[in-house]
Amino acid sequence: MSDVTGEQKPLSPAEELRKAARILERQAEYGQRIIDEAKLQQDRDKRKGYFIGIAGCILPGEGRRISVPAIDDDPIFSITPVTNRPDIGSLTRALTPACKRNFSYLNYLASFISHELYISERIAATPQAALNLAYRAISLLRLKTNCLINGISYSEMPWGQMAAHSNSVAVQPLEEPRRALWKSQSTIGESDLEWVILRLARDFELHEQPSYRLAYDSAAYAPFLKDPRTAVARIWSGIESLFDVQNELSFRLSMYAGVLISDDFDQRVDVQANFKRLYTLRSKAVHGAKLDSLRLEEALTSSWSLLRDLLLACIRTGPLLPSTPDLDRALLGRQLARDGGVATHTPDHADDAEA
Known part of the structure; x- marks a missing residue:
């Protein structure tokens, strides 16, 4: 509220409290929407495996998911846009006690993640196997497409579902978010992901x-x-x-x-x-x-x-x-x-x- 001179009149203590209460109410509503959406995503998602948060990824089509095989509820590999990323409160609540010590850094890391590479437990029996496959898959995708993606986090749950949990989510940082020395507008398509799948074994052979x-x-x-x-x-x-x-x-x-x-x-x-x-x-x-x-x-x-x-x-x-x-x-x-x-x-x- 302003007076006839145009100067803003200070709020009374009661008005200040009401204003703060409205802000807190909106924040609580926003946090609850994230939690509700996380639960919905979790109910629909049948995948069981590992999730690598990636930066720099461009898919051909906004909001599109690519996967191999494309019609399976639990594909071998998929790349999916990250939606419903937890806010810092939801993330802190979801993290394991050990990870809570790094909640601020993990929240910072999440801001760079645009997509997730999913690797099914059907082809990776352990987290170490999943990380090794992820390194090869990301490197091969760069070679095949010229899309300069990099993997910066590892978890066994998608970012969009973390808010539905409490004290049970472990997130492992992989690399510092890094900007490439040159810009690339190349995209990654389903045929590129299939190409990678078919050549992973050859890559392991050559890598020896x-x-x-x-x-x-x-x-x-x-x-x-x-x-x-x-x-x-x-x-x-x-x-x-x-x-x-x-x-x-x-x-x-x-x-x-x-x-x-x-x-x-x-x-x-x-x-x-x-x-x-x-x-x-x-x-x-x-x-x-x-x-x-x-x-x-x-x-x-x-x-x-x-x-x-x-x-x-x-x-x-x-x-x-x-x-x-x-x-x-x-x-x-x-x-x-x-x-x-x-x-x-x-x-x-x-x-x-x-x-």
């Missing part, structure tokens, strides 16, 4: 080789490093690890990259030319030469795309990286054997893999 593992981890972490030049160096350490080359690096690496990525002659020529151009940019970036922001961004994003293409080619080619003699024979005209990346057996060592 240190050179592939270095390249794979370089692709996983480089987009989220703080310094672009450091990221370029990390990417190229991954690229070079895929080939056993000790001399004539630019020439031989570019030739091997061409035959690994494609069986088509014209595409091989394009890959070789692009590789040599990027190798020059890489040298300037990692040795501190002056580069404007556009050239540095090109060195970063194009080098990551090259590493991505090489890893996808490795997945298509076989459970072992092509040897130097294999690549030399391909240069002389023999094609590399490609099976599309679908392994002949399912790995039984998911529990033992490094998270």
